Amino acid sequence: MQKKVFQLLVDNTAGVLSRISGLFSRRGYNIESITAGVTADPKYTRITIVAMGDDEILDQIEKQVAKLVDVRDVKELKPESSVYRELALIKVKVSAKERAGVINIADIFRAKIIDVGPESLIAELTGNQDKIEAFINLLSDYEILELARTGIAGLGRGINNVTYLAD
Secondary structure, three states, rough: EEEEEEEEEEOOOOHHHHHHHHHHHHOOOOOOEEEEEEEEOOOOEEEEEEEOOHHHHHHHHHHHHHOOOOOEEEOOOOHHHEEEEEEEEEEEEEEEHHHHHHHHHHOOOOOEEEEOOOOOEEEEEEHHHHHHHHHHHHHHHHHEEEEEOOOOOOEEEEOOOOOOOOO
């Protein structure tokens, strides 16, 4: 099993995300993460999907997604020629005495402390999945109360991989 990151450019229409995720569920494919947002042109949405499977399954995913009506472009974002980022919000239970330890770990990872309460704090961290996993692992001595992760958003490097859509 391997992981692939697909970038889709789709028409920004109602139900497009549902149709794409429906294709995955009908075929029994698993989505590890999915992010979506409008592009610089509000007519289009960029969707980043991380899927796992063998070569045959991943090739089928790419071909079947490309056949959907609202899908304008599908490409694989290869790690060596792309930039991936993920956002994580992590709420940690801490006493006043423990707070400095979590803040020190956050500083090492360039995480921001965005909320502090009497018994908890929330850290915001942006980076690749390995960085986020390493940060979470270092917090294992503390109780993580809640965790929210966006999933991968990505773009290909340089200008040679840009897709221009004509109306």
